[in-house]
Structure formats: structure tokens, C-alpha cells
Amino acid sequence: MSIATTEEFITRALLISIRTPDISQQEVDESLSELSRLVDTLGFSVVGTKTQRQRSTKQLSVLGSGKLEELATLTGELETPQQDDDQIEFDQEELNALLTTSEVQEQANVVVFDCELSPNQLRNVEIALGVEVYDRTRIIIEIFSKHARTRTAKLQVEIARLNYLTPRVRDENSGDRERQKGRWIGETAFEINRRRIRDKIADLKRELKKLQNEMQGRRSGRIEQLCVALVGYTNAGKSSLMRALTDSDVLVEDKLFATLDTTVRTLQPVTQPRILISDTVGFIKKLPHDLVASFHSTLEEAKDASLLLYVVDASDDNFVSQLAVVDHVLGELNVDFNNRLLLLNKVDCLSEEQQLELLEQYPDAMQISTRDKNDVALVHQEIQTFLEKKMCPACFHIPYTASGIIGEIHSKMQVVEEQYHEDGIRITLKGSPIALERLHKMLQISF
Numbered sequence: 001m002s003i004a005t006t007e008e009f010i011t012r013a014l015l016i017s018i019r020t021p022d023i024s025q026q027e028v029d030e031s032l033s034e035l036s037r038l039v040d041t042l043g044f045s046v047v048g049t050k051t052q053r054q055r056s057t058k059q060l061s062v063l064g065s066g067k068l069e070e071l072a073t074l075t076g077e078l079e080t081p082q083q084d085d086d087q088i089e090f091d092q093e094e095l096n097a098l099l100t101t102s103e104v105q106e107q108a109n110v111v112v113f114d115c116e117l118s119p120n121q122l123r124n125v126e127i128a129l130g131v132e133v134y135d136r137t138r139i140i141i142e143i144f145s146k147h148a149r150t151r152t153a154k155l156q157v158e159i160a161r162l163n164y165l166t167p168r169v170r171d172e173n174s175g176d177r178e179r180q181k182g183r184w185i186g187e188t189a190f191e192i193n194r195r196r197i198r199d200k201i202a203d204l205k206r207e208l209k210k211l212q213n214e215m216q217g218r219r220s221g222r223i224e225q226l227c228v229a230l231v232g233y234t235n236a237g238k239s240s241l242m243r244a245l246t247d248s249d250v251l252v253e254d255k256l257f258a259t260l261d262t263t264v265r266t267l268q269p270v271t272q273p274r275i276l277i278s279d280t281v282g283f284i285k286k287l288p289h290d291l292v293a294s295f296h297s298t299l300e301e302a303k304d305a306s307l308l309l310y311v312v313d314a315s316d317d318n319f320v321s322q323l324a325v326v327d328h329v330l331g332e333l334n335v336d337f338n339n340r341l342l343l344l345n346k347v348d349c350l351s352e353e354q355q356l357e358l359l360e361q362y363p364d365a366m367q368i369s370t371r372d373k374n375d376v377a378l379v380h381q382e383i384q385t386f387l388e389k390k391m392c393p394a395c396f397h398i399p400y401t402a403s404g405i406i407g408e409i410h411s412k413m414q415v416v417e418e419q420y421h422e423d424g425i426r427i428t429l430k431g432s433p434i435a436l437e438r439l440h441k442m443l444q445i446s447f
Helices: 025-041 068-073 092-099 119-129 136-147 151-168 185-221 238-246 289-294 300-304 319-332 352-361 373-390 405-412 433-446
Strands: 012-019 045-053 110-113 132-135 226-232 263-266 275-279 307-313 340-345 392-399 414-421 424-431
Touching (some): 012 025, 025 045, 025 136, 110 119, 110 136, 119 132, 119 151, 132 136, 136 151, 136 289, 226 319, 238 275, 238 373, 275 373, 307 373, 392 433, 405 433, 424 433
Parallel strands (some): 012 110, 110 132, 226 307
16 A cells, blocks of 8 residues: 655745844844754754844834734834834735745744743734744754753753743634633633643652752762863854763763763873763753753753863854853852853864964963864873862871772772872872762771
């Protein structure tokens, strides 16, 4: 029996940006370019872009008002008298132009706004345009949902998704309600749906809290060990560097937000003491607040790290503003910026002249390519050099009755010299203040 085939459905997206007086055209272009990459990551095909000017920053929707459902019937020119800041009206011709502009080669079946739309704006725009409408927040949440792997990441994303969804739940029976015992049947079902979502969020938060406590316990167990955290903008090359430094099978994809879960591996070749490397979720401009809040616990890895490796895609024209976004988010976590090494990645994509310019602008940064084994080896050495400066020298007498401590010393500290005597081992070492203090207490207990 033959199976009939149909043309594969392709989601064709028209991207729409707003430009208010306080936003430059360059900022609009940069944001639209990033939105295009986000949409591409989600599997949409971008068929065009459109920028609409707005008078006020209060107008978060390009199409303005909370009454866009009326626009579908307008045929005259724009009405100008006494309009509220959030109620600018467009005629039908302009609305149609948004879907079939000269910049669009094919007709779009999805519209994506480069901002967050309120529930009313979202519904009204969909009614006016007759197609499904996304805002930037929903696009990012959809990507996070697609890429989450661990239970912790899935819970964090689902909570953010439901928080986004709750005010946007619609009453499908609003047009055909019946009275029953003094209450609207449709309204009751609508409230039940919203209550179920709120209950689901509460359940997910309880489960997430339990997992976060377990994560905190694991971090506490690593507090004496030297840890390095990779931080940076999404798709800057953190996972590629992680893979190169730890000789691990960490996922590497040329997509935004390919990594959402914190991964911890041991620096290879193994050093003494052992150094742990953690890869963290990437950042992006206009990251939804709920997602930032959800992933704060995951980013605690960066806060607790002995060293932060700031990975930057130096081949990206916008890397300076991207670096500012990373600084802002980490600043909210009260991260110590003194323990930072800036890595300008992907310099193999730059000319010698561009590399010299970077050297002048960032003399303390390392210019690397994760594809170059020599560059990776230099980063490896720089990590060791930096962390050795943070270690303090000490000398201990370890009685033979407490020889079991020697293994822990070798794994968490740098042994400089060992001298064997009749009553024990005199060991000269370097270690973090926390590790040295714990060793001192262990030796007191052993006597």
C-alpha cells in the first residue's frame, strides 16, 4: 500500500522589532540578528524582518494597542486624534504589509516580536494578523525546553514556562457561556485551569528545592577543591573549551543554549592538587526574568569557583556588549571579579590586524582558539599558575597512625616535600586556606 506524501510543513517567521527614540538603529539591528539566530535554533525559517517606530517605550508591541482586534476592519488612513500612549492604530493596508513586505520573499505563517508582549497584546495581535504570534520570551523558553537534559534543568525551565503561560491562559468558552446556579460555566473551567497551573508550579518548586539542596550538598563537598568555572555568552565556545581541557564528551553544538546543565569534570592531564572545571549556562540579552531567577542556583557554581574563565567569541562584532551582559548577571550573584581570566576565543577567524587591535584593547586577555592544542595547553598552564598563587604554604607532621590522611592531602593539596621520621611524616605543602584549616582540625582529632 502506498503512502501519500505531502510537502513538509515549514514554519516561516517574520521578525518584527520596535524602535523607540532611546534605541539606536545599531541596537535594533544587533537585537534582530540575535533573534534570527534564536529562531533558527528553534527550527524556524526567517523570511524577513520589519522594524516599526513607536513614540513611547511603554508601547512594547510594534502594533501598539490593547484594541488590535478592531484594526482588522479599518480601511481608512491612520486616525490621529487623542490616542493613548499604548493605543496607536494602523490601517488594514499597513497590517497586511507586515506579513508581505518587500523584504519578505515568502508569506510568513508566524510572527515573532523582539520584545515581550503582554497577554492582551499577544491575543490582539494574533486576531489582527491572523497568524500565530511569538514574543522573544516565548522563543527563549521554547529553546530552553528543547535543550534541557537533567531533571534540575527541566524543572527550572518548566517553572519559567508555566509562569509565562499562566497569565496567557485563555477562556475558550468566553463566547458561548451559559448560566448555571448563578455562575458562568466557562469562567469556572477557566479558573480551574489556572488554579491547576499554579498548583503544578508549587509542586515543581518543591521538587526543585529538594534537588537544589542536593546540589548544594555536592558543592559543599567540593569546597576544599580547586574549581574553575567557564562563564560567557551563549555560543561563545565554553563547551568546546570544556571538552578540550577535560578530554570529555561534553556536548558541543553551534547553536544558542546548547548547554543548560552545569557539568563538572576534572582538568586533564590531571594536576596535583586535582582541579575541577565546570561549564555553566550561557547568557543572552533580554533573558526572561523567570529564567534568570531559575538558573541562579545553577550559577552558584560560578560564585563558588576559585577562578572564572570568561570565554568570549572575539569574532562576533557585538562581543563587547555581550561581555557587559555577562558582567551584569554575575554582578547580581555578587561574584568576585578579581578571580577572572578573559579568554578571547575564535581568534583563528580574525586577521592579524584584528588580533593586534584586540591585544591593545585587552592586554591582559589570552587570545585562543579551542581548535588549537597549543592554545589549550597554554590555558591549562595559566589555570595552574593562577591557582598556585592562591594557595598558602604550610608544614605538618603526620603521625603514621594517621597515614590515611596522606591520600586526601595528595588529592586536594600540592605536596612540595615529604620527610620520613621515626614517629611520622613531615610534609611541606601548599593548599587553599579552607583545605589547610580542615587538615589542621583532622590532625587534632586524630591525636
